Amino acid sequence: MQCFAAMRTDVMLPMPMTSQVQSAGETCPYEGEGYCPNDLQAAYNIPSLTHGTGKAVVIVDAYGYKHAAGDLAVYRKTMGLKACTTATKCLRIVNQEGNPSPLPPEPPPSDDWRGEQSLDLDMVSAMCPNCKIILVQTRDNYTSDLYAGVKTADALGPKYIGVSWGGGPEGSDNSIFHPPGKVIAAAAGDNGGGGRYGGGPIQPCTYTYVVCVGGTHLVRDAQKKRGWNETVWNDFTLDSCSGPCGATGSACSKKIAKPSWQTDLGCRMRSAADTSATASLRAPVIVYNSEIGCNPPQCFWLFGGTSASAQIIAGVYAVAGNAFAQHGAEYLWHHHKGHVYDVLLGNNIDRNLGVTCASTVKYICTARFGFDGPTGWGTPNGIGAF
């Protein structure tokens, strides 16, 4: 318990002084501790401050989160992003029928969907601060209710949908996840390539028309022209899980046929992921959540996972504003050249912890030049691939 408390001390960050907060998201009040919007925008070369106006991203999650709007307001103010409130209709929170009330109850204490919602809201804000956001809260985490939430997300109109949930085993393709002219970005999972923790294919990420998003370990690197370096996210191997940890999922699907645009030859079914972004707990993003055990305003947290990378990519798609051309990840597969940072090193297995690869195709779990499972074609370098 003592060690545990000590560990979490470095996870919860003190509230910065107001004087540290700059306008336009140009600085990070927690430099060196976790990534702020300006870090993420710079690392991925995203024109977040000049694009995204008029676009909206829908986030679908389960259960209620009473302080969602208030917590988002603190995050955006602290990070120097313009306000996005329910009063200005920039932020809408609706139930799975699309109505503003009644919103669902808070999740059971053992089921932390509130942490997920705060991470999702903050990451979309970080990448597309000019976007509107709609948060769809389903009544629980039944698969059928979350899928109904995605259907509602489609019906609400916006063209960009972020999904940071999933599960196995894989089922067959689902038409709810093929809204024409829209983009659904989903998390590839945090359990590595397979084995002990159930990594490998998860739905909805492997559905044909979903953009499946893997995870990387993003660090500053002055030796690189870019100023950053990325490897496959694998905390299992990085420090043998000395604290909360995970590794990006990846897959050669066992159920979903190979999409016509996927040109990799080893995996004869749907390969995943398609693209990726930062996800490591050892290089985390900063999130604000006042509901998970803290005294406001001391409620900044360091989070990671492909839940983060999926919403980062959803935000990048919205900044690009090119939904009508996407057709799942087809556009990305055809236009990645020169518009992504290829991730060349790392894998998502750890034999010591029993994390293996669910596929016999090596590149499904090991990075290489060009396409690979853990990072897809790579991470965004601008918006040209999106």
Added chain:
Amino acid sequence: MGSGRFDVISRATIAGVLAIATFVAASPLDSATIVDSGSTNANGYTIHITSDGNASVTYQPRGGSPIGAPKRFTVPAATTARFFADLAAAHKGNMATVACMKPVSFGTTLNVTWQGWTSPDLTCPPKDALGEALVSDVAAIRNAGGVDPLRPHP
């Protein structure tokens, strides 16, 4: 007269309590283990609880070794009794949960093991009252021990 009656009642009460205490002490303690797997963003925990209300919790990262020494705590007698009764009922009634989706970076699994039986994952919605009772009991036990990997006081 009044005092005599009080003495009789008092002696009877004391004898009753002693008899119960002797019975409890003589009975083998039942025990159960509650395991939360932890997630990307939170450590998991393991709670051992016995039918006399004594419990301990240790935290562990996913797949890692326990962090620190076990923290001991006491669960109220009524909660403990209800928990073991609900466990027996859940086991007998083949309690089930419904397949569900997890928040990818916050999702855990939560299982209770008792007398060789392991419950379904309690973070998925229960199918019936048996499951609901068990979920409620586990929440009460967590509260009794101040167990919450995402809500520590630094």
